[in-house]
Amino acid sequence: MHEEREVVVLRYGHRPGRDDRMTTHVGLTARALGADRVIFPDNAGQSAETVRDITDRFGGPFAVELRADQKAIVRNWDGVVVHLTMYGERVQDVEGDVREDVRAGNEDLLVVVGGEKVPWALYERADYNVGVTNQPHSEVAGLAVFLDRLFDGEELEREWTDADRRVVPEATGKTVVDADGDAGVVDADGDAGSVHADESVD
Ligand SMILES: C[S@@+](CC[C@H](N)C(=O)[O-])C[C@H]1O[C@@H](n2cnc3c(N)ncnc32)[C@H](O)[C@@H]1O
Numbered sequence: 145m146h147e148e149r150e151v152v153v154l155r156y157g158h159r160p161g162r163d164d165r166m167t168t169h170v171g172l173t174a175r176a177l178g179a180d181r182v183i184f185p186d187n188a189g190q191s192a193e194t195v196r197d198i199t200d201r202f203g204g205p206f207a208v209e210l211r212a213d214q215k216a217i218v219r220n221w222d223g224v225v226v227h228l229t230m231y232g233e234r235v236q237d238v239e240g241d242v243r244e245d246v247r248a249g250n251e252d253l254l255v256v257v258g259g260e261k262v263p264w265a266l267y268e269r270a271d272y273n274v275g276v277t278n279q280p281h282s283e284v285a286g287l288a289v290f291l292d293r294l295f296d297g298e299e300l301e302r303e304w305t306d307a308d309r310r311v312v313p314e315a316t317g318k319t320v321v322d323a324d325g326d327a328g329v330v331d332a333d334g335d336a337g338s339v340h341a342d343e344s345v346d
Contacts, residue, residue, distance in 0.1 A: 150252040151179045151294070153287065156214050156266065157259040158188040169284045170257055171195035171208060177291040178299030179255070181207040185214060203307030203323070218269055223252035225270045227262075228286040232273035239293045242272055255290065257283035 153174040158167050167184060168191040174182045175195065184192050192208045199206045211217060218225060224245050246253050256266060267273055276286040291299065304310075307323040 149246060149250060150181065151291075152181045152183060152252065152254050153179045154183045154214065154217060154254055154256045155185065155188065155259070155283075156218075156256050156262050158185040158191075159260065160187050160190075163259050164188075164190055166259065166282070166284065167191040168194045170287060172198060173284050173288050174291070175199060175204075175206040177288055178295045178302060179291060180205070181209065183209045183211050183214075183217060186210045186212040201308050202310075203304030205305060215263070215265070218254065218256060218266060221252075221254045223254060224249070224272075225254045225256065226272045226274055226290070227256045227258075227266055227270035228276065228283065228290055229258070229262075229267070229273050230275050230278055230280050231267075232275035232278075234278070235274050235276050235290060235293055238272055238274055239290075242274075243294065245271065253294075255287065257287050259283065 153170065155167055155170045157163075167188045171182045171184065171191060172195060175198070182195065189210060192210050195206075195208045199208070224242065226242060242253070245251060256262075256270070258266075274290060276289045304323075309320050310323045312319040312321055
């Protein structure tokens, strides 16, 4: 369901230090699983840098924005707003309606994931409060399952543009090649060589 409509992930709230890794992973997951853009709070500059760096190396298109006005972004969003929360309606019950709303209205979609407590106004403004199970877990897991449901798995087939490097899927080993495919082998940090299971396992 991609076409020209934008799917944007908003990370609502960020505690520097404590949330750095989680916020970075929200961005990486948004990118890997088909969103067009992530918006981080403006105190999450380090996470933004990491996600941009991965996009430069492994491809896009994917945009990262830092914004101070989280409340206003949600309030003024011109399109559909989904808020992921353990208290929401079951994803399996509403995923079709969300897809239909986005398609029918040719609307952009904002997917909001929280960190610490989110304001009640977000529950009220959201067109859908969606639970990926009604059990407490993590924004990264919730986002991954929601995006995969939204795109019906099609995001797994996505092609990447402007990548420096590409992972070669294989049963065993860690091979990363130039994106052209033929200009030598690099490892994930950009050094020459490939890493196989007998040499190193992270
Ligand atoms: C540490 S949790 C906070 C849990 C919070 N009490 C809540 O409202 O979901 C941080 C974020 O993870 C996401 N999350 C946690 N459990 C979820 C679930 N079962 N379904 C969807 N999203 C979830 C929500 O976006 C939440 O804001």
